[in-house]
Amino acid sequence: EWALRNGIPAGTRDRLDRMEARLAGGEAMVAPIEFGIGGAVFEIAMHATAAGGFVLVQNDITERRNLEQSEREADLLLRKVLEACPANIVMSRVGDGEVIYRTPAATELLGTEKRTHGIFASREERADFITALLPDGRVDNMTVTGVRADGTRFPCVISARLIDYRGEDVMVSTTVDISREIQMRRTLAEQREQIFQAEKMSALGELLAGVAHELNNPLTSVVGHALMLRDEDIDPETLRR
Secondary structure: OOOOOOOOOHHHHHHHHHHHHHHHOOOOEOOOEEEEEOOEEEEEEEEEOOOOOEEEEEEEOHHHHHHHHHHHHHHHHHHHHHHHOOOOEEEEEOOOOEEEEEOHHHHHHHOOOOEHHHHEOOHHHHHHHHHHHOOOOEEEEEEEEEEOOOOOEEEEEEEEEEEEEOOEEEEEEEEEEOHHHHHHHHHHHHHHHHHHHHHHHHHHHHHHHHHHHHHHHHHHHHHHHHHHHHOOOOOHHHHHO
């Protein structure tokens, strides 16, 4: 009668018949079924009674299903954005460090470690990082030594935020490789040292040139007088000197 009055679709009526048969066969409870009609979504649950019959409960779950659909669409959109994101983003549980999600860029840099322990070169650095994160739920540009996908170590800075995700403390972190920056700093330091040495040698050259000039002036006079003394009638010892 319910199906004839278009209260439920014909397919749902058949499923209800099967549920009723299973309850009559001795099962105490069967899994609920869902059906949609007129743009609404309903859930039907059936339970056996001690008297040999059953109780049927129908709930309107349209709002719940719409909310779940919106959450799925939001999750899908977020995943698409993260998949296209060039940043190294990793979501992991704080307690055991298990990685929940990582962007392709993070996979390329850090590999596919199941736990964030493998991202840090030492346990001490990870412990310091978590200790800094927990009080305020955030860390900005903390310098640590990371481990690349190929196992090599590299200097990096990590920033993170602590969020609640499905009732768990989850860390969302970004990792930036600063190897090139450090190499550039070293190169600049070496160049500055070279310039300093060049300036020092230049200053020393100017000093020596000044000293030579100051010495050459009186020496020129001495040499000139010595040359003139050769033409004088003097004793051999004086001439030798």
